[in-house]
Amino acid sequence: MTEHAFPTAAEVGDLLKGFGVALPPQGMAARTPLTGQVLGHVDVDSPHDVTRKIGEAHAAFEHWRNIPAPQRGELVRVYGDLLRQHKVALGRLVSIEAGKILSEGLGEVQEMIDICDFAVGLSRQLYGLTIATERPGHRMMETWHPLGVVGIISAFNFPVAVWCWNAALALVCGDALVWKPSEKTPLSALVCQSLLQRAMAKVAGVPAGLSQLIIGGAEVGEVLVNDPRVPLISATGSTRMGRSVGPKVAARFGRSLLELGGNNGMIVTPSADLDLAVRAILFAAVGTAGQRCTTLRRLFVHTGIYDALMPQLSKAYAQVRVGSPLLPDTLIGPLIDKAAYTAMQTALEQAKAAGGKVQGGARQLVAQQPEAYYVQPALVEMPAQSEVMQHETFAPILYVLKYTDLAEAIKLHNAVPQGLASSIFTTDLREAEIFLSAAGSDCGIANVNIGPSGAEIGGAFGGEKETGGGRESGSDSWRNYMRRATNTINYSRALPLAQGVRFDL
Numbered sequence: 001m002t003e004h005a006f007p008t009a010a011e012v013g014d015l016l017k018g019f020g021v022a023l024p025p026q027g028m029a030a031r032t033p034l035t036g037q038v039l040g041h042v043d044v045d046s047p048h049d050v051t052r053k054i055g056e057a058h059a060a061f062e063h064w065r066n067i068p069a070p071q072r073g074e075l076v077r078v079y080g081d082l083l084r085q086h087k088v089a090l091g092r093l094v095s096i097e098a099g100k101i102l103s104e105g106l107g108e109v110q111e112m113i114d115i116c117d118f119a120v121g122l123s124r125q126l127y128g129l130t131i132a133t134e135r136p137g138h139r140m141m142e143t144w145h146p147l148g149v150v151g152i153i154s155a156f157n158f159p160v161a162v163w164c165w166n167a168a169l170a171l172v173c174g175d176a177l178v179w180k181p182s183e184k185t186p187l188s189a190l191v192c193q194s195l196l197q198r199a200m201a202k203v204a205g206v207p208a209g210l211s212q213l214i215i216g217g218a219e220v221g222e223v224l225v226n227d228p229r230v231p232l233i234s235a236t237g238s239t240r241m242g243r244s245v246g247p248k249v250a251a252r253f254g255r256s257l258l259e260l261g262g263n264n265g266m267i268v269t270p271s272a273d274l275d276l277a278v279r280a281i282l283f284a285a286v287g288t289a290g291q292r293c294t295t296l297r298r299l300f301v302h303t304g305i306y307d308a309l310m311p312q313l314s315k316a317y318a319q320v321r322v323g324s325p326l327l328p329d330t331l332i333g334p335l336i337d338k339a340a341y342t343a344m345q346t347a348l349e350q351a352k353a354a355g356g357k358v359q360g361g362a363r364q365l366v367a368q369q370p371e372a373y374y375v376q377p378a379l380v381e382m383p384a385q386s387e388v389m390q391h392e393t394f395a396p397i398l399y400v401l402k403y404t405d406l407a408e409a410i411k412l413h414n415a416v417p418q419g420l421a422s423s424i425f426t427t428d429l430r431e432a433e434i435f436l437s438a439a440g441s442d443c444g445i446a447n448v449n450i451g452p453s454g455a456e457i458g459g460a461f462g463g464e465k466e467t468g469g470g471r472e473s474g475s476d477s478w479r480n481y482m483r484r485a486t487n488t489i490n491y492s493r494a495l496p497l498a499q500g501v502r503f504d505l
């Protein structure tokens with residue numbers, strides 16, 4: 001296989017063949033943001049196909065739920081091993097399809113491997129409580145049962161890891177899967193599904209149909225969202241998508257786990273280690289070309305260190321290398337498409353109109369790749385937290401504000417509709433603890449002396465307010481994928497009623 005800085009359809013075709021994935025001659029175009037070119041076509045599922053696939057997943061669930069959880073873990077263990085074997089090729093495909101640099105593409109596959117390991121351990125730890133009962137000769141406990149078919153809707157920017165967070169946990173919890181990946185990244189999804197089918201064939205007792213893939217846009221996702229045989233919809237994407245999905249699932253009394261947009265902030269206080277802060281800001285604000293849900297978008301710098309920090313940050317911004325994400329020196333790959341570029345330019349215009357001083361933001365590599373959208377990251381010094389800063393623009397724009405008082409900075413930090421990730425840089429214990437306290441950051445993720453992005457799988461991941469309130473990945477997020485039953489067992493010969501109620505004839 002020949003590997004180019006700018007991939008050709010032939011290279012990608014070879015890569016897919018290595019996974020046993022063959023593309024049809026027609027269908028929905030799969031493009032790469034590296035060149036804007038079409039890499040191949042994929043079949044789109046009709047509403048009828050989606051309904052049929054949900055039915056197949058449901059039939060598989062009825063078998064799978066009876067398999068002991070540690071045996072279900074064996075499937076995830078085998079899948080994790082396959083991911084280890086194919087990490088380099090899959091990581092490269094993620095880079096080609098989503099535009100993130102190779103080390104981030106590989107990192108995404110590593111995240112899949114990590115969550116598989118986590119889920120395998122979990123398959124022996126789906127603990128319920130034993131609860132003290134007020135009645136003699138009784139025992140009370142909680143049991144956790146498989147939930148059903150889990151519908152997973154994923155975004156383009158984490159085309160494989162977010163699905164795997166859900167899939168690995170759901171599988172050990174005894175659920176079946178129906179996955180609707182982003183229409184912008186169907187190829188990585190076909191590969192993940194093909195590898196999972198391979199793992200299923202290696203493990204005895206796994207019902208066919210346990211994992212289904214449905215390809216297409218929002219209309220395909222909506223069929224999944226509306227189907228009452230899907231008790232949980234785990235949806236990752238924009239707040240706009242969540243506003244549509246959440247009420248539909250609620251209307252049929254389903255559960256939704258929403259992982260939506262962020263508008264993440266960092267406070268840099270006078271005692272901060274500035275060298276550390278600059279490095280953290282750079283990765284968090286420009287990494288993945290600003291296309292992470294946890295990307296740093298708002299920076300609050302104390303007036304006392306503003307003039308020391310900003311020149312360092314400016315210098316770092318000027319040195320960032322933009323280009324093909326497949327080249328080892330590149331730090332920023334392309335934006336996903338023209339719409340993302342237009343949204344970035346519009347936001348920068350709005351910031352200027354609000355008195356912002358903009359550095360960077362211009363389009364790059366135009367002559368070499370006219371159909372692709374590479375940009376210099378933008379650093380914008382703002383006089384106030386104006387309207388444009390209330391929204392998530394999915395591009396590398398960092399708005400910077402000065403502050404004088406920590407309480408004022410925390411208030412400003414929290415004064416946006418989203419609540420995903422946040423951080424403070426300080427060496428003052430009081431400031432750190434205030435930021436983490438009930439009166440501090442209102443986000444689902446709050447960090448000290450590391451940036452808001454790049455979470456590990458061990459913690460629960462998600463955010464508050466318009467970020468949707470969902471939690472997935474580590475900690476006790478597995479409970480989302482199971483249903484809880486409270487059981488009371490009477491081993492006495494009497495029938496005492498709770499709260500001392502008498503009901504004797």
Ligand code: NAD
Pocket residue numbers: 153154155156157158162180181182183216217218219220221222225236237238239240241244245258259260261262292293294392394420462463467
């Ligand atoms: P998007 O909302 O455009 O699409 C996400 C997914 O939802 C796609 O699969 C899309 O087809 C589907 N979809 C859209 N409308 C739908 C509808 N009405 N019904 C059913 N499905 C629908 O998002 P995107 O551009 O792919 O991704 C970027 C967004 O995702 C950003 O806002 C980012 O912050 C967010 N994101 C959040 C997290 C998180 O964990 N909080 C993680 C990654 C990305």
